[in-house]
Amino acid sequence: MNNMKLAAISLAVVMVLPLFTGCQKEKTGATLEVDLTKSYRSEQVLVGEEGFPLCSFGNSVFYQTYDNSQNSTLIYQYDANTGEAKELELAYQKDGAGRQVRPDAIVTLPDDRIGVIINDYRVGSNWKPTDMMRFVEIYDADMKYLETIEIPESVANEENITNNRVTVDSDGNWFISFQDINGNSVLDAYDSEFQKYGSIRIPTELNVQSLFTAADGTACACLQGSDASGNIYKMIRLDARGKSYEEIQAPIYAEYLRGVCTGTNGYDFCYYDDEMLWGVKENTSEEVISWINSDFCNGIYVCEALENGQFLAYPFTGDNQDELWLLSKRTAEEIENIQLITLATLDLSWSLEQAVVDYNRASTDYRIFIKDYAEYNEIPYDNTSGGMEKFKEDMLSGVIADMICADNLNFESLANKGLFEDWYDIMEKDESFNKDDYLPNYFEAYQSGDALLRLGVDFYVLTSAAKTAHVGEKQGITPSELKELAETLPEGMEVYNVYHRDITVSNYFHGMQNTYINRDKAECYFNTPEFKAMLELFASLPDGYQSNLTELCYRDDKVLLCNTSFNDPIDYHALARTTFADEKFTLIGYPMNTDDGNGGIFSTDFTLSVNAQSKQQAAVWDFMKHLLSEDYQKKLSGMPIHLPTLENKMELATKQTMATAYFNGTEVNVGAATQEEIAELMAYIKGIKTSYYHDRIIYNILMEETEMLFAGDCTVETAADMIQSRVSLYLSEQS
Numbered sequence: 258m259n260n261m262k263l264a265a266i267s268l269a270v271v272m273v274l275p276l277f278t279g280c281q282k283e284k285t286g287a288t289l290e291v292d293l294t295k296s297y298r299s300e301q302v303l304v305g306e307e308g309f310p311l312c313s314f315g316n317s318v319f320y321q322t323y324d325n326s327q328n329s330t331l332i333y334q335y336d337a338n339t340g341e342a343k344e345l346e347l348a349y350q351k352d353g354a355g356r357q358v359r360p361d362a363i364v365t366l367p368d369d370r371i372g373v374i375i376n377d378y379r380v381g382s383n384w385k386p387t388d389m390m391r392f393v394e395i396y397d398a399d400m401k402y403l404e405t406i407e408i409p410e411s412v413a414n415e416e417n418i419t420n421n422r423v424t425v426d427s428d429g430n431w432f433i434s435f436q437d438i439n440g441n442s443v444l445d446a447y448d449s450e451f452q453k454y455g456s457i458r459i460p461t462e463l464n465v466q467s468l469f470t471a472a473d474g475t476a477c478a479c480l481q482g483s484d485a486s487g488n489i490y491k492m493i494r495l496d497a498r499g500k501s502y503e504e505i506q507a508p509i510y511a512e513y514l515r516g517v518c519t520g521t522n523g524y525d526f527c528y529y530d531d532e533m534l535w536g537v538k539e540n541t542s543e544e545v546i547s548w549i550n551s552d553f554c555n556g557i558y559v560c561e562a563l564e565n566g567q568f569l570a571y572p573f574t575g576d577n578q579d580e581l582w583l584l585s586k587r588t589a590e591e592i593e594n595i596q597l598i599t600l601a602t603l604d605l606s607w608s609l610e611q612a613v614v615d616y617n618r619a620s621t622d623y624r625i626f627i628k629d630y631a632e633y634n635e636i637p638y639d640n641t642s643g644g645m646e647k648f649k650e651d652m653l654s655g656v657i658a659d660m661i662c663a664d665n666l667n668f669e670s671l672a673n674k675g676l677f678e679d680w681y682d683i684m685e686k687d688e689s690f691n692k693d694d695y696l697p698n699y700f701e702a703y704q705s706g707d708a709l710l711r712l713g714v715d716f717y718v719l720t721s722a723a724k725t726a727h728v729g730e731k732q733g734i735t736p737s738e739l740k741e742l743a744e745t746l747p748e749g750m751e752v753y754n755v756y757h758r759d760i761t762v763s764n765y766f767h768g769m770q771n772t773y774i775n776r777d778k779a780e781c782y783f784n785t786p787e788f789k790a791m792l793e794l795f796a797s798l799p800d801g802y803q804s805n806l807t808e809l810c811y812r813d814d815k816v817l818l819c820n821t822s823f824n825d826p827i828d829y830h831a832l833a834r835t836t837f838a839d840e841k842f843t844l845i846g847y848p849m850n851t852d853d854g855n856g857g858i859f860s861t862d863f864t865l866s867v868n869a870q871s872k873q874q875a876a877v878w879d880f881m882k883h884l885l886s887e888d889y890q891k892k893l894s895g896m897p898i899h900l901p902t903l904e905n906k907m908e909l910a911t912k913q914t915m916a917t918a919y920f921n922g923t924e925v926n927v928g929a930a931t932q933e934e935i936a937e938l939m940a941y942i943k944g945i946k947t948s949y950y951h952d953r954i955i956y957n958i959l960m961e962e963t964e965m966l967f968a969g970d971c972t973v974e975t976a977a978d979m980i981q982s983r984v985s986l987y988l989s990e991q992s
Contacts, residue, residue: 313569429448473525520562557573601661661676661865676866711865767949822860
């Protein structure tokens with residue numbers, strides 16, 4: 258999308274905003290449409306074990322675990338009707354005569370039977386299996402042993418036959434896939450006694466991702482390939498005797514398909530990626546489950562469908578803990594009675610996603626529903642295209658959520674028209690909340706005038722450091738001071754470790770725009786000596802220069818400024834021990850005006866705003882209080898804004914005697930921080946007055962005009978005047 262088009266979208270958004278201003282006293286409420294039919298209720302049924310689903314059978318799922326004490330794989334059956342899981346007493350011997358025996362896959366067979374594929378082998382040199390025998394143990398529906406069928410050595414050429422590489426159709430024919438020595442997919446068909454029909458030839462540009470049985474009993478395969486547009490998936494039905502296949506015409510919407518399972522509730526089969534589970538019937542693909550709105554923020558690794566319409570899911574978890582969850586479709590009555598908070602965002606951050614999931618699982622009163630406009634983007638991860646268009650269309654139609662994450666939207670144009678409620682007003686109405694318990698300058702850094710219209714819950718410190726011997730002890734530096742300093746550097750020393758001039762300029766313009774803007778007055782100051790000083794400094798950097806300097810360049814006085822960030826208090830100590838080798842250094846931050854603080858910038862994973870017309874402001878505040886609570890603040894990956902929790906985290910850094918850091922390609926034991934270092938860092942944090950903010954329109958203007966400057970097509974004076982003119986016009990259109 259070009260800049261003019263993006264500007265037009267922003268102005269169109271502004272046009273609708275008078276709907277939220279004026280003298281209205283009664284709140285009209287959020288109007289974002291919500292489809293809860295794809296939001297399933299989830300119940301955890303297993304945690305802390307290796308519960309990997311293998312196969313569904315009726316209303317139960319078989320899953321395997323590994324017993325470390327016995328060095329053996331165990332098979333369990335979870336019954337969704339009773340909620341119980343029991344270990345299966347299989348017929349094979351678990352150990353004997355120096356051999357290892359391991360179940361590798363489970364398949365459903367005709368006549369309500371179950372087949373467990375067993376590997377029996379010796380452990381050879383380098384732990385490679387030798388003298389392998391494979392066989393199938395057959396059980397009835399009650400898991401009573403019936404018989405054992407040996408799998409001939411000629412079947413496949415892999416050491417084991419895993420679940421996604423084998424399936425059986427309703428006639429008892431077996432289908433097994435593997436890769437040959439050239440890495441090509443081979444798909445073989447056998448009868449019930451493993452007499453080979455032959456190989457089913459598939460297109461050479463595709464591989465067999467998985468095999469599965471559809472609800473009608475036919476065997477199917479999922480084929481995967483790729484082209485310039487991304488991954489390609491095709492579903493095919495397999496014919497054993499004919500050694501052929503028929504392509505299923507249903508469209509496949511997954512960007513990165515995780516798996517396929519037998520269908521339920523009228524679907525022939527289901528497939529899923531990290532966002533959604535689809536059901537296929539009559540050559541159509543229908544959305545069935547939204548993972549995020551069913552409280553799974555990382556997607557699902559394996560999912561199995563049950564006969565009664567439920568699903569058993571094995572999700573990706575943030576802490577890599579094994580979990581099994583039972584998913585049930587919500588009833589119409591349940592959907593009607595849900596007290597809903599709607600959240601709109603563009604390019605949903607993982608931390609916000611996780612926060613919503615944690616809240617939904619714990620809350621008994623409210624449920625947050627996420628609308629991520631990034632789903633409308635024409636190009637994945639390009640959040641300036643379809644998502645912005647759709648957000649604009651909804652705004653023009655008066656469709657808006659209770660809560661908005663505006664980090665990737667045009668926040669100021671929304672805020673200036675009265676769309677957002679002041680968090681300060683909400684805080685003051687809650688007698689149980691004490692604003693003084695939190696880092697005060699953090700709130701101030703995110704203010705718009707005197708109002709707090711967006712709020713984060715954690716922070717990272719963005720700053721620059723330099724040896725005190727070169728810059729003195731004063732924290733903070735203006736663009737003019739940095740330019741003067743650059744002109745007096747020792748011979749052989751550069752200001753920045755420039756990987757590329759455009760990258761250095763881009764990084765500066767991303768978060769420093771507010772240094773030259775007064776949004777309350779809709780004024781900008783890009784034709785000032787301070788900004789011109791930065792342009793002159795950037796213009797002096799070598800064009801296209803690629804630095805070969807290592808991290809030792811700061812110690813060796815090759816580079817002055819070290820751009821850095823602190824995600825944890827120990828990071829400040831690690832900087833002292835590694836980059837500056839215990840030589841005294843000063844945090845001078847990014848060049849900005851003297852009244853903008855000490856050069857440090859607060860950055861955060863996400864900020865949230867409240868729709869001023871929402872009737873669910875109390876519910877939104879309940880969610881925000883949850884994020885600001887001491888218990889939640891302790892779990893943050895960044896630094897907490899709750900002062901007692903931050904102080905405790907600072908103190909913890911003085912006890913991390915085994916703390917390590919990577920420096921110059923090597924892991925270094927930096928040990929614990931000192932009390933003096935922690936005091937220095939806390940003082941610096943309390944002196945920060947600026948938060949990271951990025952306006953795409955202004956950023957594009959800055960980059961376009963500096964490109965003209967670097968190309969020699971204009972002077973610093975002309976570039977500054979053009980930026981001043983264009984940004985002034987943009988700000989006046991928003992005011």
